[in-house]
Amino acid sequence: MTTSPARPWVRDFLLLALIWGSSFLFMRIAAQELGPLPTAAVRVTIAALFLWPILRMRGHAPLLRQHWKPIFFVGVLNSGIPFALYSFAVMHITTGLSSILNATVPLFGAIVAWLWLGDRPGQSRSLGLALGFAGVALLAGGEASFKPNDSGIAPFWAVLACLGATVCYALSASFTKKHIPSLPPLVTATGSQMGAALALALPALWWRPEHLPSLHAWGALLTVGIVCTGLAYILYFKLIENTGPAKALTVTFMVPVFAILYGVVLLGETVTPWMLGCGLIVLLGTALSSGLIHIGQRKT
Incomplete structure (x- = not known):
């Protein structure tokens, strides 16, 4: 087994992982007071409001108007x-388990x-797919009980929500590559959050919380909206x-x-x-x- 040589984008990966790793923590804090749909809606709305002025100052608004339909759909x-699915999940299973499932x-x-794109996996990647899904099956079998926990929801449904979210991510990545032209990342990031905010607005209002969230929850929402969403999606x-x-x-x-x-340090x-x-x-x-490592001769 050999490892691929270091690539320039590895640093970006680590930074994005550092940011997105914290998103589970902030979603859990916010969702406990707002619920999953309002948490997701406020998160993308904050991200859109943060990114829109930057987009305007960079002069990219015409590009967004030209390609808004596929970008909004990606959002x-x-x-x-x-x-919304992850905000539901972290209310009923640990953020650590949610993040492991996110790794699928x-x-x-x-797949x-x-x-969709004809990117056929080779022998090493096919082995990785089989191994990865076997790990998910073992993890779900050991951690996802059908018996309701203290929250009143069986962990199985939270695990299923996480896997549903990962399928959405996979579909959107290939859709972006196939249907969205080469645009400045700021355009796609801003438009996608605007599309998500519009789609979640009515459901979030319908399931809005009875009480206003605390300052603690608002702090979590601002962080997850600006840092974990706005800045992260540009990258x-x-x-x-x-x-x-x-x-x-x-x-x-x-x-x-x-x-x-x-999760261990801050949530116990x-x-x-x-x-x-x-x-x-x-x-x-x-x-x-994903080809990050592979067995046998390295492809050239």
């Missing part, structure tokens, strides 16, 4: 639906890129443009490391040996399926 698929994004991404769409969807999605390889650390969450073992299997499968 629903890549932000609106997944953020490149697995689904490789979608194969079926994310830049990675898709420069490396392609399959490689860009491998950022989730490192997210669980930071998310588990935040417990990490079981079974979770760690299955998580390592998932991450190894992810690394193989």
Whole structure:
């Protein structure tokens, strides 16, 4: 087994993983007071409001008006639906488990890129897909009980929500590569958050909380909206443009490391040996399926 040489975008991956790893923590804090749909809606609205003035100052507004339809659709698929699903999930399972399940994004991404874009996986990547999904099955079998926990919801449904979000991410990455032309990342990032905000507005109003959130929750929302969404998605769409969807999605390889650390230190969450073992299997499968590492001769 050989490792690929260091690439310039590795630093960007680590920074994005550091940021996105904290998003599970902030979503949990906010969702406990607002609920999942309002949390997701406020998150993308804050991100859109933060990014729009920057877009205008850079003179990119005409580009967004020209390509708004596919960009808005990507926002629903890549932000609106997944953020709502994860906000629901972190209310009922640990942020560490949620982040490990999030690491399956490149697995689904490789399958979608194969079926949609014709990016057929080789022997090493196929082994990674099989290994990754086996790890997910073991993890879900050991951690996702059908018995309701203290929150009144069976963890199985939270696990299923996480996997649904990862499928959305995989679909949106290939859609972006196929249907959105090469645009400044700021255009795609801003438009996608605007599309997600519009899509979530009515559902969030319908399921709005009875009481105004505390300053603690607002702080979490501002952080997850500006840092974990607005700034992070500029970097994310830049990675898709420069490396392609399959490689860009491998950022989730490192997210669980930071998310588990935040959860243990700041939320007092417990990490079981079974979770760690299955998580390592998932991450190894992810690394193989995305080409980050491969078995045998390295491709040239």
